[in-house]
Amino acid sequence: MAGHSKFKNIMHRKGAQDKKRANAFNKIAREITVATKLGSPDPNTNPRLRAAIINGRAINMPNDRIDRAIKAGTPAGNDGKIYEDVRYEGFGPGGIAIIVEGLTDNRNRTAAELRTIFTKQGGTMGETGSVNFMFTRCGIITYPLAAGTADKVFEIAVEAGAQNVESFDDGHEIFTAPDDFAAVREALEKALGAAESSKLTWRAQTPIMPADFDTVQKLTNLLDALDDHDDVQDVVTNAEDESAWPADWVEKLSA
Numbered sequence: 001m002a003g004h005s006k007f008k009n010i011m012h013r014k015g016a017q018d019k020k021r022a023n024a025f026n027k028i029a030r031e032i033t034v035a036t037k038l039g040s041p042d043p044n045t046n047p048r049l050r051a052a053i054i055n056g057r058a059i060n061m062p063n064d065r066i067d068r069a070i071k072a073g074t075p076a077g078n079d080g081k082i083y084e085d086v087r088y089e090g091f092g093p094g095g096i097a098i099i100v101e102g103l104t105d106n107r108n109r110t111a112a113e114l115r116t117i118f119t120k121q122g123g124t125m126g127e128t129g130s131v132n133f134m135f136t137r138c139g140i141i142t143y144p145l146a147a148g149t150a151d152k153v154f155e156i157a158v159e160a161g162a163q164n165v166e167s168f169d170d171g172h173e174i175f176t177a178p179d180d181f182a183a184v185r186e187a188l189e190k191a192l193g194a195a196e197s198s199k200l201t202w203r204a205q206t207p208i209m210p211a212d213f214d215t216v217q218k219l220t221n222l223l224d225a226l227d228d229h230d231d232v233q234d235v236v237t238n239a240e241d242e243s244a245w246p247a248d249w250v251e252k253l254s255a
Contacts, residue, residue: 021059024061028061033069035048047185054196084104084107088125089128090125092237093123096238098223098226099202099236099237113231117225134206135202136203137201139201141181141188142195153174
């Protein structure tokens with residue numbers, strides 16, 4: 001499977017950073033509210049809520065914003081909407097496979113709006129199952145370099161039940177089977193402290209190198225548009241990560 005993917009990070013350097021930060025806060029706030037509704041307002045007994053809070057703190061989400069999101073999900077809260085998890089699949093420019101996951105209170109509206117985004121940005125939204133066979137469902141838990149050496153983190157993670165660990169210059173990525181995700185995360189928290197981030201996501205089995213910079217630029221525009229949608233929580237592609245790109249592509253996108 002693909003290695004350390006920074007492709008999404010590169011693509012999302014575009015645009016006003018304040019807007020991106022606010023968008024990220026809104027997405028995590030919705031996940032916190034939904035997690036609270038489905039479980040408990042206590043993160044110690046609600047693994048989904050605990051993961052959402054960890055992800056919020058990883059991007060410096062204010063504590064009062066986290067508290068408001070939890071309150072909104074309680075019976076006494078002000079969020080009366082019923083959200084459901086949704087997944088959409090499709091292809092971007094150059095045949096790059098894309099999986100979009102979200103939380104919505106209106107499945108039909110979200111599907112129509114995302115289909116429009118795909119079409120306007122040179123992509124095609126397909127049926128469920130049209131691309132997910134190119135990916136593996138997994139849990140990804142990340143830790144900073146300060147958590148320990150590659151050997152130490154690998155040993156602890158494997159003992160906790162992880163499938164694999166990959167260490168890089170900026171940290172460690174620990175991969176789990178979906179069913180083992182919560183148990184592995186809890187074991188790692190006891191041994192290494194709170195994770196930098198953790199989530200269930202999709203990982204490309206065979207990454208594809210975009211044909212040229214024009215394709216990368218068009219794909220960037222599509223993924224940015226999808227990520228900006230309020231109902232979208234995560235966007236994953238099978239595009240090769242930036243470490244394999246020609247240097248001028250990275251320079252142009254980073255400019």
